[in-house]
Amino acid sequence: MSKKNILVGQSGGPTSVINASLYGVVSAGMAHADRVDKVIGMVNGIEGFLQGKTTVLSDIPADELKLLQTTPAAYLGSCRYKLPEDLDDPVFPELFAKFEEMNIGYFFYCGGNDSMDTVSKLSRYGAKIGSDIRCMGVPKTIDNDLIITDHCPGYGSAAKYVATTIRQVALDAVVYDKKFVTIIEVMGRHAGWLTASAVLARKFEGDNPKLIYMPETDFTMEQFFADLDRCMAQEKSVVVAVSEGIHDKDGTFICEYARQDVAVDNFGHKQLTGTAAYLADAVSAHYPGIKVRGIELSLTQRCGVTNGSATDMEEATQVGSLAVEEAMKGETGKMIAFIREPGSEYKITYQPVDVNEVCNEEKPFPAEWINAEGNDILQGYIDYALPLIQGNTPVVYEDGLPKFIYRK
Amino acid sequence: MSKKNILVGQSGGPTSVINASLYGVVSAGMAHADRVDKVIGMVNGIEGFLQGKTTVLSDIPADELKLLQTTPAAYLGSCRYKLPEDLDDPVFPELFAKFEEMNIGYFFYCGGNDSMDTVSKLSRYGAKIGSDIRCMGVPKTIDNDLIITDHCPGYGSAAKYVATTIRQVALDAVVYDKKFVTIIEVMGRHAGWLTASAVLARKFEGDNPKLIYMPETDFTMEQFFADLDRCMAQEKSVVVAVSEGIHDKDGTFICEYARQDVAVDNFGHKQLTGTAAYLADAVSAHYPGIKVRGIELSLTQRCGVTNGSATDMEEATQVGSLAVEEAMKGETGKMIAFIREPGSEYKITYQPVDVNEVCNEEKPFPAEWINAEGNDILQGYIDYALPLIQGNTPVVYEDGLPKFIYRK
Numbered sequence: 179m180s181k182k183n184i185l186v187g188q189s190g191g192p193t194s195v196i197n198a199s200l201y202g203v204v205s206a207g208m209a210h211a212d213r214v215d216k217v218i219g220m221v222n223g224i225e226g227f228l229q230g231k232t233t234v235l236s237d238i239p240a241d242e243l244k245l246l247q248t249t250p251a252a253y254l255g256s257c258r259y260k261l262p263e264d265l266d267d268p269v270f271p272e273l274f275a276k277f278e279e280m281n282i283g284y285f286f287y288c289g290g291n292d293s294m295d296t297v298s299k300l301s302r303y304g305a306k307i308g309s310d311i312r313c314m315g316v317p318k319t320i321d322n323d324l325i326i327t328d329h330c331p332g333y334g335s336a337a338k339y340v341a342t343t344i345r346q347v348a349l350d351a352v353v354y355d356k357k358f359v360t361i362i363e364v365m366g367r368h369a370g371w372l373t374a375s376a377v378l379a380r381k382f383e384g385d386n387p388k389l390i391y392m393p394e395t396d397f398t399m400e401q402f403f404a405d406l407d408r409c410m411a412q413e414k415s416v417v418v419a420v421s422e423g424i425h426d427k428d429g430t431f432i433c434e435y436a437r438q439d440v441a442v443d444n445f446g447h448k449q450l451t452g453t454a455a456y457l458a459d460a461v462s463a464h465y466p467g468i469k470v471r472g473i474e475l476s477l478t479q480r481c482g483v484t485n486g487s488a489t490d491m492e493e494a495t496q497v498g499s500l501a502v503e504e505a506m507k508g509e510t511g512k513m514i515a516f517i518r519e520p521g522s523e524y525k526i527t528y529q530p531v532d533v534n535e536v537c538n539e540e541k542p543f544p545a546e547w548i549n550a551e552g553n554d555i556l557q558g559y560i561d562y563a564l565p566l567i568q569g570n571t572p573v574v575y576e577d578g579l580p581k582f583i584y585r586k
Numbered sequence: 587m588s589k590k591n592i593l594v595g596q597s598g599g600p601t602s603v604i605n606a607s608l609y610g611v612v613s614a615g616m617a618h619a620d621r622v623d624k625v626i627g628m629v630n631g632i633e634g635f636l637q638g639k640t641t642v643l644s645d646i647p648a649d650e651l652k653l654l655q656t657t658p659a660a661y662l663g664s665c666r667y668k669l670p671e672d673l674d675d676p677v678f679p680e681l682f683a684k685f686e687e688m689n690i691g692y693f694f695y696c697g698g699n700d701s702m703d704t705v706s707k708l709s710r711y712g713a714k715i716g717s718d719i720r721c722m723g724v725p726k727t728i729d730n731d732l733i734i735t736d737h738c739p740g741y742g743s744a745a746k747y748v749a750t751t752i753r754q755v756a757l758d759a760v761v762y763d764k765k766f767v768t769i770i771e772v773m774g775r776h777a778g779w780l781t782a783s784a785v786l787a788r789k790f791e792g793d794n795p796k797l798i799y800m801p802e803t804d805f806t807m808e809q810f811f812a813d814l815d816r817c818m819a820q821e822k823s824v825v826v827a828v829s830e831g832i833h834d835k836d837g838t839f840i841c842e843y844a845r846q847d848v849a850v851d852n853f854g855h856k857q858l859t860g861t862a863a864y865l866a867d868a869v870s871a872h873y874p875g876i877k878v879r880g881i882e883l884s885l886t887q888r889c890g891v892t893n894g895s896a897t898d899m900e901e902a903t904q905v906g907s908l909a910v911e912e913a914m915k916g917e918t919g920k921m922i923a924f925i926r927e928p929g930s931e932y933k934i935t936y937q938p939v940d941v942n943e944v945c946n947e948e949k950p951f952p953a954e955w956i957n958a959e960g961n962d963i964l965q966g967y968i969d970y971a972l973p974l975i976q977g978n979t980p981v982v983y984e985d986g987l988p989k990f991i992y993r994k
Contacts, residue, residue, distance in 0.1 A: 188761075192757075192758050192761045222762070222763040225763070226763060249757070250754050250757055250758065251754075251757035251758040251760070251761050252761040255760070255761050255762070255763060256761040256762055257762065257763065258762070338986060338987070341987055342892055342987055342988060343886055343890070345987060345988060345990070346658050346659075346886070346889040346890060346891065346892070346988070347885050347886060347889060349600075349657070349658055349659035349889060349990060350600050350658065350659040350885045350888065350889035351885065352659070352663070353596075353600045353659050353660040353663050353664040354630070354663070354664055354665065354666070355630040355633070355634060355663060355665065360885070378986075378987060379987070381990070381992065382992070455863070471884065471885065473882070473884045473885060473886065474881070474882070475886075476879065476881045477755050477758045477759065477768070477879065477881060478751055478754070478755060478881070478883075478886070480758065481754040481755060481757060481758035482751070482754060483754065484750055484754070484892070484893050485892050485893070487986070564985060564986060567986035567987070568985075568986045569986070570983065575978065577972060577976075578746060578786075578895070578972060578975035578976045578977070579746070579749055579750055579753060579786060579787070579975070580750060580753065580754070582753070582757060582789070584789065584790070
């Protein structure tokens with residue numbers, strides 16, 4: 179069997195552990211020295227690849243490569259590029275001609291729903307033309323909204339960041355003997371998985387965050403103020419977690435009431451900002467004289483590897499390695515999914531699943547994990563999420579700060 | 587010698603290590619069992635004390651007490667209460683009568699400039715009436731703006747948080763192959779000490795943050811856009827750090843252009859928010875089509891002990907213990923200051939200094955550490971600050987999240 183090269187890319191929003199998956203792909207790929215020549219990275223995903231931007235990963239010295247495991251964001255750069263629906267589009271032969279030219283035998287793409295859509299199209303086009311290139315999906319998303327898999331790499335670290343930060347802010351917010359409302363905005367457009375992790379910050383019954391609002395339920399200002407009335411009667415300091423994607427019953431995002439100029443990205447997703455700021459202003463107006471602060475966790479929640487989960491990092495690495503192993507066995511058009519074994523002890527097995535079943539679907543947050551009032555998260559979620567945030571990512575420090583690997 | 591009680595309080599903005607100083611006071615106080623009966627905490631500082639709110643700290647079990655060292659915010663609660671300038675005000679005899687009643691022999695107050703003002707007034711009133719109560723100041727402030735002392739407990743951890751977070755955000759901000767401006771707002775009204783720590787995030791020549799704006803220089807939008815033009819010609823992703831307190835040549839805070847309803851706290855400090863948001867909007871308008879994000883680090887920077895400095899935590903503990911030791915020696919009206927020994931190796935000694943010299947003064951950020959263009963921080967600061975962020979705070983984890991101590 180002649181040696182082939184591996185091509186690997188990253189796509190969509192970065193996470194704290196997408197580079198751990200890249201490390202898994204590169205290290206597992208290099209271990210197949212009998213079948214693999216080089217591991218080549220696409221720079222800025224399929225979009226950058228089409229512009230000829232690549233870098234050789236298998237040349238990186240081992241000690242430097244190891245830093246990938248604990249470096250957040252996307253080492254290779256990312257993109258939000260959607261391949262055409264029509265497999266007769268000329269971009270497909272163009273891509274496969276490039277693959278041929280570069281002697282690619284294996285293609286790995288790490289990302290969320292949209293990235294799995296890319297893997298789906300490439301594997302379907304590959305099948306159509308009889309290519310033997312194996313195309314595999316490596317899941318990642320802080321949104322945790324891929325279906326079939328129990329959870330997604332990247333989620334545990336983001337959840338741990340959110341819960342850690344809210345637990346710390348809740349302590350800070352209680353120091354003055356004054357009424358104080360703190361509103362913390364968490365990422366997640368349509369699925370509230372990451373917002374739900376705010377509940378993990380709660381240390382004792384009645385602890386903050388007192389209220390958690392998810393995009394799975396309709397949000398009303400009336401209910402919000404009624405909830406705040408009740409909480410403020412009990413506690414001086416009320417911390418509220420909200421999803422950036424909370425919306426009214428007509429589907430209008432709450433932040434849209436503040437901003438009419440909401441931008442739309444290439445996939446038609448609305449770019450949202452300002453939910454916490456909008457609500458903080460509304461609370462200030464509703465309760466004159468009360469101290470109010472809106473905090474948007476923003477980019478920090480998806481790159482905060484220094485508050486990341488070791489479990490997440492290890493699983494992210496595994497999922498990259500296993501994608502390589504499955505491709506070596508002949509699999510294509512598959513994504514590695516996590517299957518959680520039943521029982522009280524946390525145990526994960528890995529399984530390749532058809533990427534066509536995964537792409538362009540979103541796993542909803544279970545309705546039974548949200549309370550009837552739509553302002554809190556229940557124990558079922560806590561049992562689900564706690565195993566995912568165990569252990570601290572073993573970030574390497576140099577001169578007092580985290581040491582990362584940078585693309586030259 | 588009959589036994590006396592210790593009274594200790596916290597005041598002003600919380601930090602990641604103000605409780606480490608409290609731990610220092612409590613543990614050192616309890617070690618003087620021959621002279622100290624109980625260590626009593628004022629709840630919500632002098633303001634809460636006047637309302638009769640106290641808690642006994644020397645009853646806390648040792649293993650729980652130890653958690654104080656790594657618990658952020660203010661365990662005892664804080665206040666922003668200013669004692670009257672006039673020592674003939676009836677609040678002073680009222681306070682000293684309470685001290686008498688509670689058999690207080692030693693008074694410790696942990697805070698910044700305003701808290702040292704409280705220590706100054708109490709020690710001066712005490713001298714006036716011939717009280718033998720010893721009043722000592724324990725410094726803390728993330729603003730690092732107390733004079734005489736080399737630096738302040740709380741600063742190292744906040745600086746490490748800011749630098750760590752910006753380094754991580756800078757990696758995230760570069761993943762897309764698109765022009766992207768990220769503006770990160772750091773706390774610090776008048777002194778840019780904490781904003782300056784953004785420079786520590788820079789890993790290599792030309793790395794982000796490309797621009798750092800301090801309140802020590804006048805800010806103009808013209809210069810800002812000229813700086814951005816130059817940086818955006820070099821790099822796709824430009825990360826900018828700004829102090830919340832940047833202002834124009836007339837002293838008007840930049841964020842005031844966005845908000846006319848700027849609130850004022852009890853000390854007459856303006857409450858500032860929205861500088862990053864204001865600048866992000868301005869950049870969006872100036873460079874149409876460019877991706878822009880404003881991130882306000884907000885409360886997270888002063889309570890982010892999971893990104894805290896072990897050096898800071900150890901020094902904060904020391905400063906609390908040494909305040910007790912000095913009081914036992916008979917000192918009063920003093921604050922424990924850090925003196926940095928000359929030489930390339932970092933070595934700190936501790937010295938009691940007259941609190942009257944410290945209070946109500948602000949240590950300016952050295953002009954020679956800001957570049958001529960007023961948009962960057964120079965090596966002198968880096969040499970000063972790096973020793974302060976060494977080591978990671980040994981936070982205790984339980985079930986995947988930091989374990990803190992809570993006041994019952």
